[in-house]
Amino acid sequence: MPIPAQALRHKYLRHNKKFPHVWCPGCGNGIVMGALLRAIYRLDIDQDDVVLASGIGCSGRMPTYLDFNTLHTTHGRALTFATGIKLAKPELNVVAIMGDGDATAIGGNHFIHAARRNLNLTAIIINNSIYGMTGGQYSPTTPFGSKSTTSVYGHIEHAFSIAELAVTAGASFVSRATVYHADLIDRLIEQAMEKRGFAVVEVISNCHVQYGRRNKLGGAVDMLKRFKEQSITVNRAAQMSPEELEGKTTIGVLIDRDLPISTEEYKKVRQKAGTLKEKV
């Protein structure tokens, strides 16, 4: 049963905002935004029960266009604000939308500690391998040897994998997709929002204006084609050797485990201390 796209736009996009949105032509952020809307529509959650928190950057513009409870916060602190909301009102569905620089550089500590605490949050990280909005400086996910405005002779540092970092930090649900696999993104966001515990969806996105142009990767279409060729599902990747996986992106659910959730453990502590009157 296909989702009625027109009805979705009328329902979830803010009518007083100026469209088309500010992102460049072909930007993956728009595809992720569509996937998020479809996921929320399928889960059939009331608009008032969803909170979107975002940081600074291109991805930070996303909640401003969407008609939910939204929060546009300081750089790297989307998860911090989201944690506060979750502690105050645990019944809300809190989604933090971050970029790669936002989540792993400026908010790197918040990210690993939110994963370690295992709050019942969803984090969508749009990874475009560069700081796009500020002018194309390298970010923690810029690959070795690639060019940016702050690494004109090639980047000398190594990139780290956000999804694997989240697995090690102790998140309950970690998954990865690329913007070419838009259907997969909305399935993963759906699973992540249903999951009880810290759920991470890393979306590999294209920044053809700042990253693709400097590294001669072509425009939006060429970058999407590259994502299609490079990605490999988790099941297929399990049968391949590390040499074969060189330069490939594993997509799908990387880990799905049940761990105690911070808010519920805190309730138990309050009950033991005698400060909570209601029953858990």
Added chain:
Amino acid sequence: MAEKSAGKKQSCARKSRKATTKKKKHYDVSFYHDWCKACGICMAFCPQKIIQADKNGKPGISEMDKCVGCRFCEIHCPDFAITVSDRKRNRRQNDV
């Protein structure tokens, strides 16, 4: 008895003929050019290759009947400018 079975056979044949001449499902794709930024994703990835650019680089379809309704363009349009819908029959014969 024999007549009855013959009748059954005939109806079966009719049914199978119906199944083979099943009408092809048609779709309508509408482009909202005010929101389109002409990124070209829909044109490049259309499996039927029926989306063509006009003089402004914005998409359009001349052979709408060839659309298979995969909705790749709809879900990959970053600007929410494409809508794919099942084609409905015109209510009156002279409907446009």
